[in-house]
Each structure stands twice: as C-alpha cells, then as structure tokens.
Amino acid sequence: MKNIYLPIPVALEQIIDESATIKTFRFSSNDGFRFKTGQFVELSLPGIGEAPFTPSSDPNISTRFEITIMNVGRVTQALHALKTPATLGVRGPYGLGYPLEEFKNKQILIVGGGVGLAPLRSLILALFARPADFKNIHLRFGARTPDDLIYKQEIKEWSKICDCVLTVDKADSDWKDNVGVVTTILDTDSIDLKNCVVIVCGPPIMMKFATFKLLELGFKDKQIYLSMEKNMSCGLGKCGHCRIGPFFVCREGPVFTFDKLKDLPEVWD
Numbered sequence: 068m069k070n071i072y073l074p075i076p077v078a079l080e081q082i083i084d085e086s087a088t089i090k091t092f093r094f095s096s097n098d099g100f101r102f103k104t105g106q107f108v109e110l111s112l113p114g115i116g117e118a119p120f121t122p123s124s125d126p127n128i129s130t131r132f133e134i135t136i137m138n139v140g141r142v143t144q145a146l147h148a149l150k151t152p153a154t155l156g157v158r159g160p161y162g163l164g165y166p167l168e169e170f171k172n173k174q175i176l177i178v179g180g181g182v183g184l185a186p187l188r189s190l191i192l193a194l195f196a197r198p199a200d201f202k203n204i205h206l207r208f209g210a211r212t213p214d215d216l217i218y219k220q221e222i223k224e225w226s227k228i229c230d231c232v233l234t235v236d237k238a239d240s241d242w243k244d245n246v247g248v249v250t251t252i253l254d255t256d257s258i259d260l261k262n263c264v265v266i267v268c269g270p271p272i273m274m275k276f277a278t279f280k281l282l283e284l285g286f287k288d289k290q291i292y293l294s295m296e297k298n299m300s301c302g303l304g305k306c307g308h309c310r311i312g313p314f315f316v317c318r319e320g321p322v323f324t325f326d327k328l329k330d331l332p333e334v335w336d
C-alpha cells in the first residue's frame with residue numbers, strides 16, 4: 068500500500084536572500100511536481116522535521132518551484148542554515164488553492180504583508196499568465212521597514228503592468244512611498260466595488276484589520292478571500308490539528324471567503 072506520508076525527494080538548487088529573516092528556496096522538479104496557486108506543501112528536512120509552506124513561484128512552470136520562508140523556529144531555522152546543493156522532501160500539494168475561475172472577469176485587489184507576499188507572488192504570476200481573463204489588478208503591499216519588503220525587483224516590474232501601492236510602518240531616508248500600516252493604503256478610488264474580489268494574505272493581525280477596513284469601504288464578506296495559516300500536521304484532513312469551526316483548513320482551505328469564517332471565534336487566533 069502506498070504511504071501517503073512519504074515525501075518525494077527534491078533537489079535544492081538555489082537559495083535567494085529576500086530580507087534578514089526571509090529566503091527563497093528554489094527546487095528543481097524533474098519529476099514534474101505540480102501545484103495550483105495557493106495550495107501548500109509539507110516540506111521536510113531529514114532529521115529535523117517538516118512544516119507547511121505555500122509555493123511562491125509561477126504554477127505554470129513545471130521544471131522548478133520556489134518556496135519563500137521566514138525564519139521563525141526550529142524547522143525554518145534549519146532550512147535557513149542550509150547550503151546548496153541539498154536534498155529535501157516534499158509531500159502534497161494539499162488544499163484547494165485560489166479559485167481562479169471565481170475571479171474571472173473581475174477586478175482583483177491583492178493585499179499583502181510580510182511573508183504573506185509569498186503565496187500572493189504565485190497568484191500574481193498565475194493571473195499575469197492569463198491577462199484576458201481578469202480585469203485590472205491592484206496590488207497593496209506593506210512591510211515593517213523597507214529592508215523587510217521582499218521581491219523588491221519583481222515588484223518594480225509588476226508596477227509597470229498593474230496599479231501597485233507600497234507602504235512601510237517605519238521608513239528610512241531612501242523610502243519614497245507611503246508610511247503607515249497597510250490599511251492606510253486601502254481605498255476604492257480606482258476600483259469598481261461591485262465587480263471586485265479582494266485577496267488578503269499576511270500576519271493574522273494584518274488580515275484582521277485589513278478585513279475590517281475592507282468591510283468599512285463597502286466590500287461584502289463573500290468578496291474577501293483570506294489565507295488561513297492554522298497549525299498543521301498531516302495536511303490530509305485526518306489529524307484535526309488545523310480545524311477551525313467546521314472546517315479542516317488543510318482540506319477545505321487554506322483560502323476561505325470571510326462569510327465562511329466571520330462567526331467563528333477562533334478566526335483571528
């Protein structure tokens with residue numbers, strides 16, 4: 068019988084520094100590992116353990132994939148200490164990912180903070196690959212400081228293609244954009260509120276206040292898509308670790324519209 072918990076080996080090719088605490092890990096995928104944007108994988112480091120991450124690369128590329136990881140604890144610290152080449156394990160992809168078909172013919176507002184830009188990068192690249200399917204794309208990104216903002220070069224390129232506004236909580240002398248938390252750059256001036264979906268990904272506190280601001284601006288619960296990062300173990304809908312109300316985040320998520328979550332007391336935990 069096939070062991071569903073057995074990871075497949077993947078070759079780590081390159082490690083890219085994004086900020087003092089965040090690195091992007093590029094893996095070659097000769098066996099054609101595929102994922103849909105917004106799905107997650109369990110990445111394992113032999114002898115250390117495994118943790119869930121959402122690939123940050125273009126899901127249309129089958130020869131390699133990337134994961135952007137913030138160093139917060141045991142597994143992520145060991146990952147940050149790696150040198151190339153190395154062999155890691157991957158199982159998945161799991162979850163449903165972003166429902167691109169529901170976004171068709173709509174304006175898309177993407178709100179991100181910190182390492183939350185990782186899954187959003189994959190989403191943005193997937194949207195850019197199908198420009199005829201979506202109306203205007205609006206990006207609103209925040210970081211604590213300019214040094215904490217990841218994908219700087221790519222964001223410059225994206226801002227040539229779509230409306231992009233950046234902010235930092237605390238600026239330095241070179242920073243030319245906005246200063247303030249991400250909710251201060253949310254407005255609807257260039258947005259057709261009725262025909263728009265909003266995708267939010269970032270730390271729980273940022274998602275909470277961004278959601279409240281979006282509701283205040285007139286968005287409906289069903290228009291707001293949130294990426295939930297609950298504790299995971301199996302990733303397969305078996306252990307119950309990721310449960311939030313009636314949902315298993317690993318199976319029915321990790322992306323949910325706010326109408327499904329709004330009455331659950333643990334939504335922002």
Ligand SMILES: Cc1cc2nc3c(=O)[nH]c(=O)nc-3n(C[C@H](O)[C@H](O)[C@H](O)COP(=O)(O)OP(=O)(O)OC[C@H]3O[C@@H](n4cnc5c(N)ncnc54)[C@H](O)[C@@H]3O)c2cc1C
Binds near residue numbers: 135
């Ligand atoms: C579906 C899903 C997708 C995810 N995608 C990504 C991703 O693309 N990139 C990424 O960097 N992380 C992502 N995460 C979070 C990532 O799984 C955790 O950061 C990781 O499991 C931490 O493992 P650890 O052993 O290093 O930390 P642990 O030793 O388990 O934790 C150490 C400490 O860090 C805290 N902590 C754990 N997670 C976070 C966090 N995200 N931010 C701040 N503090 C935290 C813990 O509460 C604990 O106090 C995702 C999580 C889920 C559920």
Ligand code: FES
Binds near residue numbers: 305
């Ligand atoms: S992680 Fe085990 S049920 Fe979701």
